[in-house]
Amino acid sequence: MDLWCTRPGADAAACNAQLHEAVLYxxxxxxxxxxxxxxxxxxxxxxxxxAALHQxxxxxxxxxxxxxxxxDRVVVSGHSQGASHAAYxxxxxxxRAAVLLSGPQECPDCAKGWLRGGPPxxxxxxxxxxEECGDAPYNRESYCAKLHPGLQKxxxxxxxxxxGLLGNESGYVVVDFAPLELGKGRPHHDSVAxxxxxPAGVVALWKTLFAAL
Numbered sequence: 001m002d003l004w005c006t007r008p009g010a011d012a013a014a015c016n017a018q019l020h021e022a023v024l025y026x027x028x029x030x031x032x033x034x035x036x037x038x039x040x041x042x043x044x045x046x047x048x049x050x051a052a053l054h055q056x057x058x059x060x061x062x063x064x065x066x067x068x069x070x071x072d073r074v075v076v077s078g079h080s081q082g083a084s085h086a087a088y089x090x091x092x093x094x095x096r097a098a099v100l101l102s103g104p105q106e107c108p109d110c111a112k113g114w115l116r117g118g119p120p121x122x123x124x125x126x127x128x129x130x131e132e133c134g135d136a137p138y139n140r141e142s143y144c145a146k147l148h149p150g151l152q153k154x155x156x157x158x159x160x161x162x163x164g165l166l167g168n169e170s171g172y173v174v175v176d177f178a179p180l181e182l183g184k185g186r187p188h189h190d191s192v193a194x195x196x197x198x199p200a201g202v203v204a205l206w207k208t209l210f211a212a213l
Contacts, residue, residue, distance in 0.1 A: 001081070002107040003143075004036055013113035016106060020088040045085065071095045075213045078103065079193035083125075087159065091118025097213045100125040100172075101193045104155050105133045107148055115158050123161055124209050125172035127152045131189040135174060138188050166208055177201050 005015035014032035021027035026041030041047055049069050053061050063070050071093040078086040083103025090098035091114045098121060104111060130138040133152040137145035144151055156172045157163070165171025179187035179197040190197040192205075 001084070002105075002110055004034070005032075005110050006107060007034070010034065012107070012109040013111070016110040017088075017113055020085060020092075023085055024089055075099060075210070077101070077210075080105070080189065087123075087155075088114055090121050090123060091115070091159070094119045095121050097122040097124070099123075099209050099213070100156070101209075102127045102131060102133075102152070102189055104159075105144065105151060106155065107151070108154075111155065115155060116160075121170075122168070122213070123159060123170040124166055125156050125161055126175055126192055126205060126209060127156075127172070128188040128192050129174050129176040131192075132186065134188070173205075175201070175205065 001016065001019055004010075005012045005019070011032045014030070015034070018027075018029045018033040019037050022029045022033070022037050022039045022044075024045045026039050026044035026047060029036070029038060046069050050062060050067060053059070053069070061070050061073050062068070071089070073096055075097045076086040076089050076095050077099040078084070079101040080103055083100040084106060086098050087100055087104040089095065100123065104115070106115070128134050129136050131152070132139060132142040133144040133148065135150060135153060139145060153163070160170050162169065162171040164173060166173060175192065177191055177199045179191040180199060181187060181197060187197050191199065192202065
């Protein structure tokens with residue numbers, strides 16, 4: 001998303017917002033998005049979530065129109081790009097809370113339209129010290145490490161999350177668990193969330209991140 005939205009001539013902030021709106025709600029993208037990610041409304045995050053909520057008979061999480069999510073009753077979460085979508089959602093809609101894993105990782109120009117805004121909500125986050133956008137990247141030649149060092153920390157603090165804090169106020173923690181298997185994909189980035197790379201300590205971390213929300 002960052003590479004696309006910072007292409008020559010693009011309005012990075014408008015492009016970023018349009019892509020989030022398309023994925024989350026099926027909103028048609030404009031010129032800034034340049035034709036990327038044209039998501040049908042029926043295939044948007046919200047439409048798929050509403051369908052699942054109806055199937056589970058969890059009507060308390062469905063809006064009065066039966067076609068939208070009652071976001072103020074929902075804890076939104078995601079990893080990597082999913083964390084970027086969850087972060088954007090939590091600043092453009094009133095959510096119960098947001099739990100962000102290794103995200104948002106938007107470049108400064110991309111997220112300047114929404115990163116510091118939105119309704120007050122409790123946000124918790126975690127990321128790996130050694131992932132590409134972390135504080136001490138394992139791969140110092142990666143896109144994020146070279147062009148936007150320390151991006152993860154800067155984005156979370158711009159959203160009002162305090163370092164080392166988890167509980168009743170918005171905050172984030174940095175972990176340094178060793179991935180289960182080095183050499184494949186983005187192991188440190190994935191170690192915060194994905195089963196193939198996540199060590200046992202991540203289970204305790206997740207329980208803390210989602211506790212009492």
